[in-house]
Amino acid sequence: MNQDPFKYEEQLKHFLDSYHVEMPEFPVEKPGRWQRLIQWLATPVKNPLDPLVETVRSYSLAGTLPIVLGLVIAVIT
Amino acid sequence: MSLRQTEEIEMAAYQAGDAEALGRIYEQLKQPLYLFIYRYTRDEQLSIDVVQDTFIKVQQYKQSFTPEKGTLKNFLFQTAYRIMIDKLNRRKKWYRLMPFLKPEDPQPTNTEDKLTVQQALSSLPEKQRAVILLTYYHDLSQTEIAQMLEIPVGTVKSRLHHAISSLKNMLGGDYL
Numbered sequence: 001m002n003q004d005p006f007k008y009e010e011q012l013k014h015f016l017d018s019y020h021v022e023m024p025e026f027p028v029e030k031p032g033r034w035q036r037l038i039q040w041l042a043t044p045v046k047n048p049l050d051p052l053v054e055t056v057r058s059y060s061l062a063g064t065l066p067i068v069l070g071l072v073i074a075v076i077t
Numbered sequence: 078m079s080l081r082q083t084e085e086i087e088m089a090a091y092q093a094g095d096a097e098a099l100g101r102i103y104e105q106l107k108q109p110l111y112l113f114i115y116r117y118t119r120d121e122q123l124s125i126d127v128v129q130d131t132f133i134k135v136q137q138y139k140q141s142f143t144p145e146k147g148t149l150k151n152f153l154f155q156t157a158y159r160i161m162i163d164k165l166n167r168r169k170k171w172y173r174l175m176p177f178l179k180p181e182d183p184q185p186t187n188t189e190d191k192l193t194v195q196q197a198l199s200s201l202p203e204k205q206r207a208v209i210l211l212t213y214y215h216d217l218s219q220t221e222i223a224q225m226l227e228i229p230v231g232t233v234k235s236r237l238h239h240a241i242s243s244l245k246n247m248l249g250g251d252y253l
Contacts, residue, residue, distance in 0.1 A: 005237055006213065012241065015248055016213055019194040023111050024121065028103045030129045039122065045178060 080105075084149040092139050103132055106150060109215055110157050116210050119199060123164060131157040147224060151217065155225040158207065197247045205240035208233055 006013050030036070084105060091098035107128055114124040134156050135142075142152050172179045198206060207226060211217045219237070223230040 005241060009241065009245075012244060012248070013213075015194055015197075015244075019116065019198070019214075021112050021115050023108055023115075024125070026125045026129070028100065028107075028129065028132050030126070030133070043122070 081148050081150070085144050088139075088142060088144075088149050092142070099132070099136065102135075102149070106153055107132075109150070110153060113154065113210055113215060114157060114161055116198060116214065117161065117203075117206060118165070119195060123161075127157050127161045127164065130160045134160070147221065151221050151225055154211070154215070154217070158225060193248070197244055200247065201240055201243055205236045205243065208236040209240040209244070212237055 031039075084102065087098045087102050087105075091102065110128050110131060111124050114127045115121065118124060131153055135153065142149065146152070198210070201209065204226075208222060211222050211225070212219070217225070219230050219233045223233045226233070
């Protein structure tokens with residue numbers, strides 16, 4: 001018989017007890033492939049441009065890029 | 078009659094051809110399985126998939142369960158754990174190739190305590206996390222955990238000791 005490793009850890013037990021999870025209802029059978037694909041497509045993902053959007057450099061880039069592009073187009077034409 | 082005996086009787090009935098017994102086993106054990114996977118991964122859809130895949134495996138390999146090898150609960154937890162690790166490893170490979178597919182981090186929850194316990198458990202190394210979840214929330218013995226994770230009992234003890242120490246360090250100060 002193993003000794004209870006949490007025997008003298010009342011505060012830790014109290015802390016771990018505070019982790020409640022609500023379980024959704026779901027059937028034993030898996031949904032079909034199409035439904036799984038739709039669920040996967042609907043899963044929110046991180047915006048890959050986030051690191052660019054939230055930096056000072058990105059603001060200056062956003063401000064100067066139209067001017068640079070305008071100059072490039074003017075030179076080309 | 079203990080819960081364990083009831084589960085084993087249901088499984089014996091299922092192995093003997095009573096298809097409805099699987100539904101009864103599912104009703105009894107889907108919650109502990111889901112809670113374990115969810116607390117480990119904090120991913121609702123993945124947890125549902127793992128529970129469903131576990132029961133598909135049970136249907137495919139129903140004759141491979143024998144009560145002499147361990148309890149039905151342990152058998153299901155071991156199957157679920159293997160499926161979960163396979164899925165997580167496959168995901169890691171995909172995310173390495175295509176990082177933009179990585180889903181958003183789980184949303185913070187309402188209470189500060191809950192948020193902290195989730196974060197604390199998630200920040201434990203995976204091997205320690207499995208041991209502490211199985212010990213504390215699912216009341217599995219160290220021998221059962223050793224069998225399930227295919228590691229020696231001594232390793233279970235040491236991982237549990239480190240997990241408890243890490244949690245106490247992380248939660249030290251205001252809470253503990």
